[in-house]
Amino acid sequence: MIRVIIIDDEPLAREMLMFNLELHKEVIIIAECENGFDGVKAIQEHSPDLVFLDIQMPKITGFEMLELIDKIPEIIFCTAYDQFAIKAFEKNAVDYLLKPYSQERFNEALIKAYERIKSNSDNNSIARLKESRELGPLTRIVVRTGSKIDIIDIEKIVYIEAADDYVTIHSDGRKFLKQMTMKYLEDHLPSREFIRCHRSYIIAIGQLKKIEQFEKDSHLAILHSDEKIPVSRLGYGKLRSLLDF
Amino acid sequence: MDHPFLLNANRYYFITMWVAISAAHIFLLRYFFETSMDLAVADSLSFNILFAGLSFSYWFAVRFSSNLSPTFAMINHIVGGIFIVGLCFFLSNYFLNQYFNITSEYTATLMPVKLFAGLFYYTVIVLIYYMVKYYFDLQEKINSESRLAAAVKEAELNMLKFQINPHFIFNSLNSISALTLNKPEKARDMILKLSDFMRYSVKNKQEEIGNLTEELKNIMLYLDIEKVRFGDKLDIQMDISPDAETCQLPNMILQPLMENAIKYGVYESTESSMINLIAKLADGILHIEIKNSFDSSGVPAKGQGIGLKNVSHRMQLIYDRDDLTNVYRNENLFIVTLKIPQIPSA
Numbered sequence: 001m002i003r004v005i006i007i008d009d010e011p012l013a014r015e016m017l018m019f020n021l022e023l024h025k026e027v028i029i030i031a032e033c034e035n036g037f038d039g040v041k042a043i044q045e046h047s048p049d050l051v052f053l054d055i056q057m058p059k060i061t062g063f064e065m066l067e068l069i070d071k072i073p074e075i076i077f078c079t080a081y082d083q084f085a086i087k088a089f090e091k092n093a094v095d096y097l098l099k100p101y102s103q104e105r106f107n108e109a110l111i112k113a114y115e116r117i118k119s120n121s122d123n124n125s126i127a128r129l130k131e132s133r134e135l136g137p138l139t140r141i142v143v144r145t146g147s148k149i150d151i152i153d154i155e156k157i158v159y160i161e162a163a164d165d166y167v168t169i170h171s172d173g174r175k176f177l178k179q180m181t182m183k184y185l186e187d188h189l190p191s192r193e194f195i196r197c198h199r200s201y202i203i204a205i206g207q208l209k210k211i212e213q214f215e216k217d218s219h220l221a222i223l224h225s226d227e228k229i230p231v232s233r234l235g236y237g238k239l240r241s242l243l244d245f
Numbered sequence: 246m247d248h249p250f251l252l253n254a255n256r257y258y259f260i261t262m263w264v265a266i267s268a269a270h271i272f273l274l275r276y277f278f279e280t281s282m283d284l285a286v287a288d289s290l291s292f293n294i295l296f297a298g299l300s301f302s303y304w305f306a307v308r309f310s311s312n313l314s315p316t317f318a319m320i321n322h323i324v325g326g327i328f329i330v331g332l333c334f335f336l337s338n339y340f341l342n343q344y345f346n347i348t349s350e351y352t353a354t355l356m357p358v359k360l361f362a363g364l365f366y367y368t369v370i371v372l373i374y375y376m377v378k379y380y381f382d383l384q385e386k387i388n389s390e391s392r393l394a395a396a397v398k399e400a401e402l403n404m405l406k407f408q409i410n411p412h413f414i415f416n417s418l419n420s421i422s423a424l425t426l427n428k429p430e431k432a433r434d435m436i437l438k439l440s441d442f443m444r445y446s447v448k449n450k451q452e453e454i455g456n457l458t459e460e461l462k463n464i465m466l467y468l469d470i471e472k473v474r475f476g477d478k479l480d481i482q483m484d485i486s487p488d489a490e491t492c493q494l495p496n497m498i499l500q501p502l503m504e505n506a507i508k509y510g511v512y513e514s515t516e517s518s519m520i521n522l523i524a525k526l527a528d529g530i531l532h533i534e535i536k537n538s539f540d541s542s543g544v545p546a547k548g549q550g551i552g553l554k555n556v557s558h559r560m561q562l563i564y565d566r567d568d569l570t571n572v573y574r575n576e577n578l579f580i581v582t583l584k585i586p587q588i589p590s591a
Binding site for chain 2: 010011015019058080099100
């Protein structure tokens with residue numbers, strides 16, 4: 001028995017998926033969600049074997065949704081047109097269905113999913129799915145704390161601090177913990193607005209008040225909130241070239 | 246490039262000028278040298294007609310020399326000048342010798358005057374030619390520049406025009422695909438609406454201005470299709486005053502605004518959302534207001550406002566004013582207003 005969740009914001013698109021699944025008696029649909037919030041909740045609660053996932057949805061996209069899930073099931077993406085997204089998940093997803101699709105194409109994707117579920121291989125493609133978001137700079141970051149989901153506007157981020165496998169995002173007077181690498185953030189945050197001033201810190205340029213000498217080889221960045229962030233020698237060089245002093 | 250002395254009334258000025266010069270020539274001969282009337286007329290006409298003819302054709306030499314380097318052009322004109330003046334003098338003298346009994350003293354006395362006058366005419370004419378040529382070139386440049394500016398503007402306008410969003414097309418096709426399963430009537434209805442919508446947007450690629458009724462008909466098609474996709478999540482109210490219906494506006498200008506409203510009102514919202522369209526005519530200006538509710542807790546994904554920017558840029562290009570598009574936003578309302586000047590019926 002394969003347990004499936006369908007996540008799509010359009011009722012007719014969900015209807016289409018259910019129609020295609022009807023022929024497969026070994027499949028049981030345990031939940032049907034119309035947005036990413038409900039999707040996260042349903043996946044966490046039911047741990048399904050397979051999820052049919054749309055990408056463009058209200059509030060959070062299919063990709064952002066995956067970032068919030070502890071144990072990612074097999075995913076078949078269903079999308080209408082998303083040239084960048086297709087590139088991104090071609091490598092990592094079980095399969096992707098371009099809407100509209102035929103019953104044959106649907107069956108093909110489902111068979112691929114069966115094989116993956118049977119072999120139960122915990123391969124790293126699942127892990128990579130977490131980072132397979134749309135290309136281009138980040139405009140927001142989605143964070144889950146317990147059952148609560150926050151969407152952080154990157155314009156409100158003050159600084160980001162590394163914490164083992166996680167990062168702590170300081171934004172709008174609050175702290176958010178997120179499983180993400182500093183490298184990923186450094187590469188995807190807009191490079192004119194954020195700078196990695198230290199191995200463990202990324203600061204928003206707009207939040208910077210002044211830079212002070214700390215020790216012989218290091219500096220301190222003082223933010224408008226009067227918080228003090230260490231600046232490495234390398235980070236100081238980056239700051240100088242970006243701010244031109 | 247035509248000969249400047251053949252353009253419009255210039256030929257008459259050219260002839261008048263040479264008649265005046267010839268008359269002056271006759272007068273000078275009669276007054277200072279007391280020649281006979283016959284000789285004075287023959288001398289003047291033989292020299293001046295020859296000179297007028299040769300200098301007339303010299304235009305082509307000036308045109309040709311514009312391809313040469315300045316030094317070569319200068320040598321060209323000096324040699325040309327000496328040749329033309331010399332030729333006129335000798336031919337005219339030869340003619341006078343044939344028919345009149347002139348003394349060598351007469352020839353010798355007049356030679357420097359004639360040569361000097363010839364060089365003077367020649368210089369003036371070459372300068373006129375150069376000025377004309379410069380003027381022609383300038384005109385040509387201004388013309389090609391304005392042609393280029395018009396082409397750039399047209400290309401820009403074409404680029405800013407609404408393009409059907411592929412995301413919308415494929416999602417609509419997917420909805421149709423789902424409807425064929427057990428609601429074939431609705432599927433057919435949606436196919437018809439989608440084709441009408443696409444036909445309108447393809448047709449209007451060519452034209453710039455349309456009227457509000459047509460535009461609203463198309464907007465309704467679009468909204469009907471979206472309603473099938475999103476059901477009662479979409480609540481639309483329209484308030485169109487009767488005198489606004491025949492107003493003119495740029496084709497497909499409302500489409501991107503509606504799309505924006507739906508994108509941030511419906512696509513990004515989990516609740517149902519309201520879209521309100523008001524159109525009225527006041528003081529010869531069509532006022533349009535599109536208002537949509539949005540969820541202020543949401544953080545918009547990327548790509549925000551490109552449709553809006555294109556609309557505002559297009560309005561600016563068409564009407565040459567930058568105060569026609571306005572955007573207001575408060576906690577949970579997003580309002581775009583357009584002011585569209587109505588050109589008095591031409």
